[in-house]
Amino acid sequence: DAMVIQNPRYQVTQFGKPVTLSCSQTLNHNVMYWYQQKSSQAPKLLFHYYDKDFNNEADTPDNFQSRRPNTSFCFLDIRSPGLGDTAMYLCATSRDYIINGYTFGSGTRLTVV
Amino acid sequence: GENVEQHPSTLSVQEGDSAVIKCTYSDSASNYFPWYKQELGKGPQLIIDIRSNVGEKKDQRIAVTLNKTAKHFSLHITETQPEDSAVYFCAASRDTGNQFYFGTGTSLTVIP
Secondary structure: OOOEEEEOOEEEEOOOOOEEEEEEEOOOOOEEEEEEEOOOOOOEEEEEEEOOEEEEOOOOOOOEEEEOOOOOEEEEEEOOOOHHHOEEEEEEEEOOOOOOOOEEOOOEEEEEO | OOOEEEEOOEEEEEOOOOEEEEEEEOOOOOOEEEEEEEOOOOOOEEEEEEEOOOOEEEEOOEEEEEEOOOOEEEEEEOOOOHHHOEEEEEEEEOOOOOOOEEOOOEEEEEEO
16 A cells, blocks of 8 residues: 555646645655655755654755645645756655655656646 | 765676675764665665664665775675666665765666
């Protein structure tokens, strides 16, 4: 059974058109992360939530926003996608900051045209 | 911050042979080192991890070794099978940190 579910699996959006990616978890984990993974590169952390506390990485563009309305759901909003935002977006969860391995979702492959 | 380097970037082995992937890290305070396997179109899956109080850990055909003095750790896959073909990422973090620092990945191909 999938424990971290990302929707949609594939998303094509036009340059400048806002897009929202969704992540849900059934693990009741405190921490939810969003990573961006460009082709043939390592995942790069954009931001994470510890419960309701939002933590942004210093180099994450302002174009990227996130919402976590409850424990189970977390959204990634890209306000004005550029061609360079074409990537796989990975959601991950962990029970706490005492690291014991993430559980990743299957990812959303976003293409900006 | 932490810097993780991973080699090789691509690796091809014959079925049944062993595969070794190596990573180095820069932050001496890092003490947790997971390995992830990412199949095409899927998210990374944790396959094995090691903490700095252990030098080696094995799980069936997969083993990880850690040399904390030299700040490097390695993934060993024995008796490789075609289903082992995937991209493998190493990562490093502090036990109380809030993110992993990933290596750049190794694309492993097991040739039947």
